Amino acid sequence: MKTQTIDGEMLIKMFRYGARNLEINKKIVDELNVFPVPDGDTGTNMSLTFTHSVSEFDKIEILNVYSVAKTASSGALIGARGNSGVILSQLLRGFAEGCKGQDYLDIELLGNAIKLASDVAYKAVMKPTEGTILTVAREMAEFAMAKINEYDELEAYLSDVIKQGKATLQKTPEMLPVLKEAGVVDAGGQGLICIVEGALKALMNEELGGEMEIHLSSGDKFVDDSYMKPEDITFGYCTEFIIKNASAVDDVELREYFNTLGDCVLVIKDDAIIKVHLHTDHPGLALERAVSLGSLTRLKIDNMREQFEGKETKKEEPPIPYGFIAVSPGEGLTKLFKDLGVTRVISGGQTMNPSTQDFLNEVDQLNAETIFIFPNNSNIIMAAKQASEISDKRVHVIPSKTIPQCIASMLAFSPEAQPDENDQAMTAAIANVATGEVTYAVRDTKINGLKIKKSDVIGITGGEIKFTGKSIQKVTEDLLNAMVDEDSELISIYYGKDVSEDEANVLANEISEVFEDCDVEIHEGGQPLYYYIVSVE
Template structure:
């Protein structure tokens, strides 16, 4: 026997079923992702969004259906990731509003049709420049299909919504040029259809076990054949915004939201502002990240920031080509722009040192697509090393053998990169890297975040700290004296032939050149190399 109404138990089972289905198909949805940006994260974003909804029902556990639906809507909005995630959150909002208004707090056939229509209206209003052929089109079709059967049974409404949504989804391939070229359906729309299909199985279960997934439909088994880097379908020069910016906004009102919408619409595209009245979710693609954040600060209290650089996401998905001679994949995990460029010049795959979950997932997928059994991860900082740890775990869970050098830092990164040749076997490569690091002594200059005591005296907040192999050997208020002491100590205490100076983002313009000149006078036989690292340090020094 099928369900006649949706009660609290059915709502919970819908969320669980949707989460399970998205977990199963997230990778397939990612493979469809070409619009508005081919960053292969729509499936992941939707999964993370529904994860947030599950957290609401798990921890709040209200006995009242209306309260549960309201909690669900708020949690989904707060957890929303990406354009499609924000739009999906409006489905939860529509359901919540209908349930709160229902005297018996049950979602009937007509109530579900009403909820889907409200959700569609909210979704379309939240998008600054709606585009046909996207999740919005699919949501509209689902609402229209449900409305045509609103006088029937709950199952009839759900089936009509699912079938109409599937037809609209298949048609998206011809509605957007980027989808037509790639030969796929819209990724966000695909995710919405999966969520609606999970509801259909819950209703059909009649309160019993929800039947398992069948074979995926044909539209979900395809993979984008053509990928562009356009951020908009009509962007003829292909030079769209470089960043995705998301944040939550509180302490605001409709008038300020309208003003914010106008500002962000001028700054970028793919603008979605949803929610209210207390909390709003803001999503936009821009080049001017600072402008987008300042606009949010002027409109209220922004929080829970997420900033993604599309080039990093796309580069992670499309690594350099692997030749037939490649035996071990070298992956550079770095937060120094100059070292990222250095690795790319060597045709190595690069992952950002602060890569989030989506970027790491893209990197793992790209690594596995090479079908190589062995991977060497090299990192340029403690933060990058933490990201490499997460990558290592994810790769090992997928059966990939991962090698890690015993040290990380800007100079160690450069040394490892120089001797790690892809045609080597994993053990040969690791041996070469270990040998290079054994012969290397390093120093690092950073800026003190707080005042602290050292054996060399008090280092003030904002002061320059000089370390050799992790031990503080000099502090001061100026970079040059501290750098000179670190360099001279390294050179004088070791029999070395080469010195590498990696200038960070906090380095004075002439620091590295001044040190090289000084070393040339005092040690004319030394070979001194300067690298523009640009990382979050003053200077990294290596001698060998």
């Protein structure tokens, strides 16, 4: 049976199958990362992002392809993890734009949505690199647009679009020499193929290891009144609800009306849905006006004075001038960050990149006039920046890719300086520290002319694998030899949880003898997977 159109119900099934197929194959995608390091987690990040995306489908009020696509996009935006997850969220955002105003997708509309997905994702990346997921998405989109008029059924059309994507994926090693040397295709591109192949399975009504069931807890409350004090309560009832079928409603006029009934008014319009929050002594009047405009759902009225009766309340502290959020992969590093003045720490880094929502949660809980975020991993920077763009607070992202860069940035901070001045100084401090990492290979590969065997010790600096061997200490010494120059003054060593203090001291003593002109510091980092993180200043 030929399929001519995709409706909202089918699109949900296609998204779910795509998420499930990616989940099944995420380890394979992880193994395609160019670096054979144990934190190569492109597949995991994309899977976590897309899983959060489809978990939002239970909230859909109006079932059509646009509501489904937009819900998926919004879920991915908040749940994005790692660079690959952020790019996936942008692909979904563009796809949703292509579905705008549509109840169904035919071949022409689907092709346009695929094209917009690629366009939006490209615009979101400052310096797009060919030979990546972006290239796979773009060439699929170009094929989809060129062939719109040559098909009369969606199954054949989407199948050939995927064939084009696979062909492009196989060419990625020719576009990126680093892929060719490692003997792999692009991991993000493979993840995208997994998603669209799963979607095609759903369209063709083929089984894919059973239906996926996802139930993630997500509260309906979109305004947090938990920090209020009793004396703040001018109007007694916290009133929240959603007005459905309200596309024709003037939200500005509605907001003005609700302001006559109370305070803390929020009226958020999202196409045909309006979310409302206000504090009022007359919730009935608010509901009467709302029900005249559309049907109501998720209605909640709380008596705030009653909630505070008998409760001890603390005097709200004024905001601090500056707050700092840093991602830490180990307990020792967390303690070090706290000693340096970092306000809040997010556990993560290797194998588990914090999501956009994780950063937003920390930002929301930090009562500071200006907030600085340190991602401390190149694969986390995009999610942190996405959170800063979404938040209504003043948030600066210092693009730290390593732990030593974060430490150098914190030391460059001046409480007397203005936020923008601190941003410039802290970002500039990153360039003054060289970082090295010592870990192990998770597979056989060849890169930078080095033949690497699984479980070999590898030394990384400047984003490249420079040394390999069997001895952790020898590789670390080789790495530092390459990093130290005549201007170097300080060597810092952070040992991981798989290295004992005695082993770290032996290395530090050896390093002190080799580099007599440098001071050598040793710290317990507690990070997993990486035996040592070293820095040279």
